Amino acid sequence: MDAKLSPEQGLNISGIALASLLAVGLGVAAFFWDWVGNRVPWQSTSLTLPLLLCALGAGIAGYWVIPLLQVLKTGQIIREDGPQAHLKKAGTPTMGGIFFIPVAVIAACIMSNFAKEVLAVSALTLSYGFIGWIDDWQILRRKSNKGISPKMKLALQIIFAAVFCLWLMFNQPSNITNIALPWVSLSLPLGLLFWPLAGFVLVAESNATNLTDGIDGLAAGTVAIALLALGALIAPTSPGLMVFCAALSGSCLGFLAHNRNPARVFMGDTGSLALGGALAAVALLTNSLVALFILSGIFFVETLSVMAQVSYYKATKGPDGKGKRLFKMAPLHHHLELTGWSELQVVSVFYIIATILAAICLA
Template sequence: MDARFSSKSVGLSGTRLSVILAAGLLSAAIGLDILAGRSVGWGVNLTLPLLVGALLSALAGYGVLPLLHQLKAAQFVREDGPRAHLKKAGTPTMGGIFFIPAAVLVALVWTGFSSPVLAASLLTLAYMAIGWLDDWQVIRRRSNKGISPKLKLMLQMGCAIAFCLWVMASQSPDITSVAIPFGFTLPLGFLFWPLAGFVLVAESNATNLTDGVDGLMGGAGAIALFGLGVLIAPTHPDLMVFCAALSGGCLGFLVHNRNPANVFMGDTGSLALGGALAAAGILSGNLFGLLVVTLLFFAETLSVILQVGYYKATKGPDGKGKRLFKMAPLHHHFELSGWSEIQVVGVFYAVSVLLVTFAISTIH
């Protein structure tokens, strides 16, 4: 990238980028609430759950970070990753343990523990627990290997099946119709349920893979959750509040995770965010909207799949293959291409905003 457009030349820092993001989302929330005739106060709206979620999560971080240091809950950086990441070794992880519960609490209290928000919250906390188990094993073993991928997948699938069974038993049949662009709906019938289970597992793994650069998943997650909340606001106001509170939680987390990060969210946070997004998308019947607002996360997943597939397909007699990207997931490819972390994060934020804008303008 041309040095004239480097993060230093435009005075961009992790703090400034986070402030711009927070100001932008808060302004958008106020504007959308006013346009929709929603009172910007205690009640069903975007603004206050976003703001309270951010404040509570940020404050919780100040209390929990010293405890993570005392527990020596340090991140172990993969040796084959970008060399610049080696200096991050020792930074506390498991940050999801404070901002996810704080945001979920705001959503539950704000909606009076409504049934759909309670279901989405329990699923989010269940995925947080799976992530915590993985992070704790990483810390305990003093390596970057947590629980086995097979066990993690089985736990994710188990939670997904339990969630789908609950939704199937408690929701109306209309939930199996998926909203698509320009006001149309696509009735899926029973096929909706295996798709929903797949979405829960795929979304949580996609957000997990995206969490690899300071502030990346926190900010992109805040944008995606906010966008999904706006999409489902007309038909599912309680789930809108849930999304707004979780979006605020991500903003509060950025107080501690912006570049240079004082804490990482770990699988504890990233798996939970994927679960929250998927749960809200399923309960609102807005899987297409979910796909659009989280397309960046699936691009990260696709880059890993393509990298592994291309390497295996081009493997020679020496057992070595070629690489499609310099490194996967995609954000590492850009880092190794000369982009700074802040440039990667800034561009990914911009792409997320464009995806959300497209989704809101085409899906009603």
């Protein structure tokens, strides 16, 4: 018999309180890392100002865009085989990425004085957001959970990844193919093998972030933490991309004001694919792949749970064509829900884990 975790047990917190704690925590962290880096927090080339401005901008934009999404009838289609508690979310507007992603991109480009690396990362982010928008639109048009085909989505991701890698090849130093190993002052020379790895990272990170977006506030909060930590890490060598990370982290917080439990809007693939692409692109430009792997620990585990579920089901398939399930449901956050965790408990624990991973990277 499975142990149940009731709302009265363990951590019990409201959605607005959890989102507020995260916002305050990231604001304090941004101010602290500006102080450590001898940066003035209220100047554009800092972590604090882009974070706060984009949080405010995305939050305000949501009050205008969400009613418009409702008028356009962009209500989310909920999987019938998912957690039954999610069925009440049917009709909640999706495609929220169309307002909080552009807020961050525009602010980052302006505050970085249109630095070429920021423009490149912004283009990749918007490109992946466009793929997500096509998928979201097809889901809404067909009124089903199936958007564009997985092969088409993957092909588009690979094409945009290839274009970004091509730009990277001709606009970055030759040592870009040497993967820096933190804490040991060594690097791993990959040579030509770096480029297929770079393409894989872009595609894998965007899909991993997409899989994590399944509970109110989960993807927005965990990505906000990862982005700010990455921004603080690269600040000494890449001030423009630091601003980009802080701006996008702030936009996630502004979106979280509407997406925290109970959510008034979902980011959809429009937002989740863009966020994953942004994290990967910044890491590639700044030679921070090892840090990205650590910061993406939650996204990696979520993806691994899906892969393990599918593999185990196929390996145990009997004559009747049915196999056994390793988890009650994948990704992992749905498994935890079905074992008795509330959405807020799952999100709270994942926020804590994301914060620990960020601390490890910045230690």
